[in-house]
Amino acid sequence: MPRVKVSVIVPVYNTGKYVDECAPSLLGQSLPADEYEVIYVDDGSTDDTLSRLEKIAADAPNVQVHTQPNSGWPGAPRNLGMKHAKGEYIQFVDHDDTLGPEALERLYEHAKRNDADVVLGKMSSTMVRPRRLFRHTVDACTIENDELTQSMSPHKMFRRAFVEEHGLRFPEGPWILEDLAFVSAAYLKAERISILADYPVYYWMKRDDGGNNTQHRFNPKHGFWPNTRTIVRQIKDGTPASDDIDALQNRLLHRLYHVEILSRTREPEILCEDPAEQRQRFEAAREVAREEFPAAVREGLPAVSRLRAELLEAGDFDGAVTLAERIREVKPRSQVSDLRWADGRLVADVTLDLLRGDGEPLVLVERDGKQYLDPELLDGVPGTEDGWEVPDPFRLAYAELVVKDRDREDWWYPEGDLEVRLKPLGDGRSQVIATGQLALDPERLAGGQPLERGVHDVWAYVQLLGVDRMVRVTGADSTNTPASTPASTGGRLALPYWTIKGQLALDIDQRQRKLGPDTTTAATANSERSEGSSLPLPYVAAAPDATPVRVKVTVATLTVTAELLPTPDAPTAQLRLPARLKLPSGRHPVTLPKTAGPLAYAVVRDGTVLRLEGPAYEAGSGRRLLDSVGDNRQVRRVRRKLGL
Incomplete structure (x- = not known):
């Protein structure tokens, strides 16, 4: 029997329909089903969540469901899941998130290849801005890479033996910031940390009901300030103290100070919350800042953040509000x-x-x-x-x-x-x-x-x-206009344009934008003529090794599939029609869908495309005469003799 490579641990509580939305991404992984397990831990749900879980488990041999009395927070369910885990690695997933189809396979391979204790997988999210931490894949680093603190959620892969060796557990009960406590402890202990940035493994999306929005998690009743102190001391205990603003300890504490402390002094929070409540938060943040954070952390802040810290530690709430009003307008x-x-x-x-x-x-x-x-x-x-x-x-x-x-x-x-x-x-x-x-x-x-x-x-x-x-x-x-010329790339069209809001966007393979009137304005400047069924189009860019792109065009009244190909020795594309068309002899306009003017003209004789001409091309009178009587048999015989 294959060994279990990964145990996926999912804490759930009154999840309802979101269990069913998450489950397909967990059960449809590219990793073989007998090489990973999904462990759901129900934290005393009072709705139909448990019955939904049991139905999922009944149809999937690699799914197990455990229950416990309600603890009020994800820490205890995650710990129980770890007790039941048999996998070489543990991956934490929240019940309303999803994994990419190859997430477990890629994370596990990256972990094994680099003998990693912790693997951070690229996250896609509507909850937070993109993190530069995931700009490049990293085989191995340590906590010295302080950019790791950009990602403090538990949605990572941890080597189970590493977790057990160091006794890593989540705080249990209503313990806000439990994820920071667990992840920061893991970062401090890990000898090798890997980052997988070339594949989105985890999708952390805002729920319709806003139930997973982290901005609602701040609640002093759940021990926010004591818990912040606990995490600060954990970092201070695990790193050497220094007066150098760039020392490791001060760099790690910067994230906590900036996110958890200064958030109480800045926009939007200080301008949106009830002033009386916000003053209490301000004073609590001031107390923690003065008592727990070394002076080097504040001195290492950039100009505006350092001014916020100065106002906070001086207890100047009104000054902090004034500054927040100014910065909000920037x-x-x-x-x-x-x-x-x-x-x-x-x-x-x-x-x-x-x-x-x-x-x-x-x-x-x-x-x-x-x-x-x-x-x-x-x-x-x-x-x-x-x-x-x-x-x-x-x-x-x-x-x-x-x-x-x-x-x-x-x-x-x-x-x-x-x-x-x-x-x-x-x-x-x-x-x-x-x-x-x-x-x-x-x-x-x-x-x-x-x-x-x-x-x-x-x-x-x-x-x-x-x-x-x-x-x-x-x-x-x-x-809402083209931003540059279209391009032939990878067998598809890439259309740069400005959106309605004026933002630069690139439409790949004509998802919304079409190769049409607003992308072919340069065509009227094309005065070239090409013998045969192709014509250079200088308004379509193409790399020399570009793959042909298929496009629908209309020749007279006939819709056909044409190709855009790279032009030898030039960064442009050329339009190629089928060599034969069921059209009468003559000069026929070639248009794109919804295009007012012609892209080119196809000169057809006896069903054969003799040449393509640009819209601005004017043939000589003799040529036009031959064209006009091209269906005459005598003329055709003369043309064949002359090689025309």
């Missing part, structure tokens, strides 16, 4: 230029920056050899009357381009990096910007594989001066 801006196809990739120059609420650039001002944060932004913020110094404008600053598969919620990272730099504006003013090149390869972007058919939107993420934003990559006042 908007990101993207600028795209020189958009084009090159070597089968869609490339463009991209610049990203931040604007104040009044639309002016967010700037730094130099005074006495030092840089200070934009005084217009800080007007009225206590403690900044003499300016707020920015010792390092590039502290924790970065920017990246990401491409979202609109149908599947997958995020991919195109080639190249964006550089963060200072742009001089004159009069001692400068601006922190990010610049670089978009290089989107439709045939390799999806983890080295071609993008799926569908629409793929281009986004950017910026974190500058402690202000982080997602921004659509947009054109200059362009909406």
